[in-house]
Each structure stands twice: as C-alpha cells, then as structure tokens.
Amino acid sequence: MSASLSTFTSSSSSAGSRATGPASARPRVAIAGGGVIGLALAWRLAEAGCPVDVFEAGETGQGASRAAAGMLAACAEAEPGEEVLLALNRASQVLWPAFAAELEQAAGSPVDLRTEGTLTIALTADDLARLRHLFALQQSLGLPVEWLTAAQVRRREPCLSPKLAGGILTLEDHQVDNRKVAAALKVAALKAGVNIHEHTPVSRVETVGGRVTGLVAGDAVHGADVVVLAAGAWSRGIDIAPAAPLPVRPIKGQMLALQMDPAAPILSHVLWAPGAYLVPRRDGRLIIGATTEEKGFDTDLTAGGQLALLTNAWRALPTLEELTIIEQWVGFRPGSRDDAPILGPSEEVDGLIYATGHHRNGILLLPVTTQVIADYVLSGRMADVAAPFGAARFAPRAAAE
Numbered sequence: 001m002s003a004s005l006s007t008f009t010s011s012s013s014s015a016g017s018r019a020t021g022p023a024s025a026r027p028r029v030a031i032a033g034g035g036v037i038g039l040a041l042a043w044r045l046a047e048a049g050c051p052v053d054v055f056e057a058g059e060t061g062q063g064a065s066r067a068a069a070g071m072l073a074a075c076a077e078a079e080p081g082e083e084v085l086l087a088l089n090r091a092s093q094v095l096w097p098a099f100a101a102e103l104e105q106a107a108g109s110p111v112d113l114r115t116e117g118t119l120t121i122a123l124t125a126d127d128l129a130r131l132r133h134l135f136a137l138q139q140s141l142g143l144p145v146e147w148l149t150a151a152q153v154r155r156r157e158p159c160l161s162p163k164l165a166g167g168i169l170t171l172e173d174h175q176v177d178n179r180k181v182a183a184a185l186k187v188a189a190l191k192a193g194v195n196i197h198e199h200t201p202v203s204r205v206e207t208v209g210g211r212v213t214g215l216v217a218g219d220a221v222h223g224a225d226v227v228v229l230a231a232g233a234w235s236r237g238i239d240i241a242p243a244a245p246l247p248v249r250p251i252k253g254q255m256l257a258l259q260m261d262p263a264a265p266i267l268s269h270v271l272w273a274p275g276a277y278l279v280p281r282r283d284g285r286l287i288i289g290a291t292t293e294e295k296g297f298d299t300d301l302t303a304g305g306q307l308a309l310l311t312n313a314w315r316a317l318p319t320l321e322e323l324t325i326i327e328q329w330v331g332f333r334p335g336s337r338d339d340a341p342i343l344g345p346s347e348e349v350d351g352l353i354y355a356t357g358h359h360r361n362g363i364l365l366l367p368v369t370t371q372v373i374a375d376y377v378l379s380g381r382m383a384d385v386a387a388p389f390g391a392a393r394f395a396p397r398a399a400a401e
Contacts (some may be wrong), residue, residue, distance in 0.1 A: 003089060014129060026050040029377060030224035031203040033231035034060035034240055036178070037355050037362065039185035039194075040370040041228060043106070046192035048378055052064045053224070054194055055217040056200035057234065061182025064232050064362055067255065067331020069279045069287045070178035072096055072364045075170040076141045077133075077274055084388050085340050086141065089361060091385050092368035099367040104192065109182035111176055112282050118173035120152060120272040122165040123315060127274050129156045135168050137211040144172050159266040159319045168271075175270050175279055178363050194195045202231065204239040205352060212351030226377055232334040232362070243348040247394050248357045250297050250332035253290035254305040258323035260284040266319050275312030286323065290331075299330050334367050336394075343372060343389040344382050353377065354391055 026049040031038045036055025040054045054060070074089035099115040122128040138145045141164040146158075150164040190196065205227050207213060230237055233244040233250035240246070260266055262284035271278040279287040293304045306328060314321055336342055336357035346352040355373045358365050372386040 027225035035065040038230040043189040095367035115364040117171040119271040121167040159344040233332040247337040251335040253294040255289035257327040273316035
C-alpha cells in the first residue's frame with residue numbers, strides 16, 4: 001500500500017487477532033459482508049498473503065455501497081461534538097487519492113475521483129445565519145474552508161438559483177463514483193486470489209473457548225482464524241455470541257438520479273443545499289439525496305420523500321426541472337448508537353474484528369478502515385486514530401464511567 005501503514009501511530013491491543021509475521025503463516029480470514037469495506041479488506045489481506053473468503057448475502061457491492069452518493073465530505077459535514085470522528089474522517093480523506101490510484105491500477109478501471117470540491121449554500125436569511133454558524137465551527141476546527149458571496153458562488157455555478165445568499169467552499173471535500181469503486185474492488189479482490197461467495201448469508205460466528213474458529217454461511221461451516229464483521233446495516237443479524245450484539249441499525253435513505261448532458265452539465269461541484277445534496281457524475285448523472293428515516297429495512301419509495309428531495313434540489317438548481325428522472329432507490333446506512341463506526345477487535349471473542357457502523361461515512365472512511373483493520377490483522381496493532389471507535393464504548397461499564 002503506497003499510503004503506508006505507518007501513516008498512523010499504532011498501539012498494541014490486549015484482544016489479539018492471531019496476527020502473524022511471515023507471509024507463509026498468515027491467518028485464514030473470513031469476512032462477513034461484501035460491500036466496499038469487506039472487499040477492500042479482502043483485497044489488501046490477500047495481497048499480504050492471507051487466504052481470504054468473503055461471504056455476501058446477495059451480490060457484492062449492491063447494498064449501501066451502491067446506494068451511496070460517494071461524497072468525501074469530512075469538512076462540509078463537520079458537526080459539534082464530533083471532533084474525534086472528524087480526525088478519522090480527515091485521515092481517510094488524505095488517503096483517498098493514493099487509494100483510488102492503486103485501485104484503478106489493480107482493477108484496470110476508473111473510479112472517477114473528482115476534485116472540484118464542495119459548495120454549501122444558503123438561499124434565505126435563515127439559511128445564511130445557519131451557514132455562518134457552520135463556517136465559524138469549521139474555522140474553529142482549523143478546516144480548509146472559504147466563505148463566498150452569492151456572486152462568487154454563482155461564478156462557479158451559473159445555473160444556481162438567483163436567490164443565493166452566500167456559500168462555503170470546501171476544496172478538500174471531493175467525490176468518487178461509489179458504484180465504480182465497488183466494481184473495481186471486486187475485480188481487484190478476485191485478482192488477488194480472494195474467494196467470493198455471493199448469495200451466501202452469514203448466520204453465526206463459530207467459537208470454541210472464546211476464540212473464533214470460523215463462521216456459518218449458507219448452512220455450512222467455514223473455518224477461519226480471523227472473522228471480520230463488515231456486514232453494514234445487517235451486522236446485528238449475525239450471531240456473535242458470546243460477544244454482545246452490536247448496536248447497529250438500518251437508517252433508511254431515499255435517493256434519485258437525473259440525467260444531465262455530460263457535455264454541458266448544469267452542475268460541476270458537489271452541492272449541499274438546504275434539505276438536499278446534489279452530486280454530479282462524469283457520465284451526466286445528477287445524484288440527489290437523501291432522506292433520513294428510522295423505518296428499519298423498509299424498501300418503499302414514498303411520494304413525500306421523493307417530493308421533498310426534488311423540491312429542495314429545485315430551489316437550489318431550478319434548471320433541473322427539465323431533466324429526466326432515470327433512477328430512484330432506497331439504501332440503508334449502518335447507524336451505530338453514536339453514529340460513529342465500530343472498528344477493531346472484540347474484547348469478548350478472540351479473533352473477531354469489527355468494521356461496521358459507518359453510518360453516512362462508509363465511502364469516505366473506506367481507505368482508513370481498510371488500512372487500520374488490515375494492519376491489526378497482520379500485526380496486532382490498532383492505530384491510535386481508530387482507538388476511540390471500539391465496540392467496548394457501548395458496554396454498560398463504559399457508559400457508567
């Protein structure tokens with residue numbers, strides 16, 4: 001990996017993962033979940049000499065990895081009280097260019113990392129007040145942001161609403177085509193020798209004496225020295241006893257895509273508008289998202305959800321009313337109790353490792369998650385930047401402390 005594992009300070013963990021030294025002694029790894037995180041981990045670990053099997057209930061890359069918008073918005077999405085998560089997000093943002101380049105070389109296909117940056121805009125006086133508050137927060141956190149007047153925003157994006165009141169430019173918040181990333185990761189993993197088992201749902205992690213021995217997938221037991229739980233919103237449905245179930249739930253999001261003329265797109269930057277975000281693709285697709293709904297695994301598209309997205313997008317970019325709707329879909333973000341990822345070893349089961357609960361940041365956190373978890377499997381060291389995100393933080397004793 002060109003972005004070296006030494007990028008982050010690491011510390012030893014008391015919950016070992018059967019980490020080994022020589023490639024000939026690499027652990028057998030079974031990964032529950034074939035989204036981008038599971039595939040990327042499989043690719044990296046197989047490259048390092050591990051025998052790796054990936055188990056996916058459907059087809060790889062067709063869950064949250066497909067539903068996402070591909071925004072790498074560490075700065076635009078910064079929120080009060082999330083400074084520790086921001087550090088992880090920013091660390092991953094730095095890794096993305098090298099990660100994308102290596103993936104494209106390994107797979108022989110583009111992932112469309114775009115670097116125009118992100119605009120966050122205000123349309124009303126109330127929007128402007130909220131935007132100034134966000135800008136002050138971003139500045140206090142030392143983030144690379146720039147305040148723009150309405151005229152400056154419109155010079156960058158002439159098709160935006162004439163009601164513009166101002167905006168923030170975050171030049172380091174990029175985007176990538178998440179569907180191309182998922183497809184490329186599958187190719188890279190297969191080339192590296194990964195065994196991918198599609199339509200093979202994992203039901204249980206097998207243990208003996210508190211140590212992983214494998215997992216049950218498709219009614220068969222598959223032996224492994226290390227099991228990585230990377231099943232996203234479906235992670236809680238996998239029996240990991242004697243470990244406690246993970247506090248991961250599905251957070252429904254409705255989205256849609258319109259078709260622009262690729263030769264004359266009406267938007268070039270990722271755009272955060274009041275009530276919606278818009279993400280332009282190189283092929284002319286314009287992604288609009290997303291609702292946030294606590295409705296379990298409800299797959300229904302609703303008139304209200306789609307109307308709200310279109311209305312808010314239209315207020316910011318009126319010319320989109322002439323575009324054709326080409327796709328509408330629902331995705332399920334894997335939300336944890338504190339909306340931050342769950343990373344690292346289980347304290348209850350030796351050899352069980354978590355890489356789930358990424359909520360809205362799964363694509364953004366892909367490189368750092370891959371790097372941190374692969375390093376742990378291979379060396380037994382957990383990077384300091386990921387240390388706050390262990391599952392132990394949800395234990396009753398941790399809450400009491």
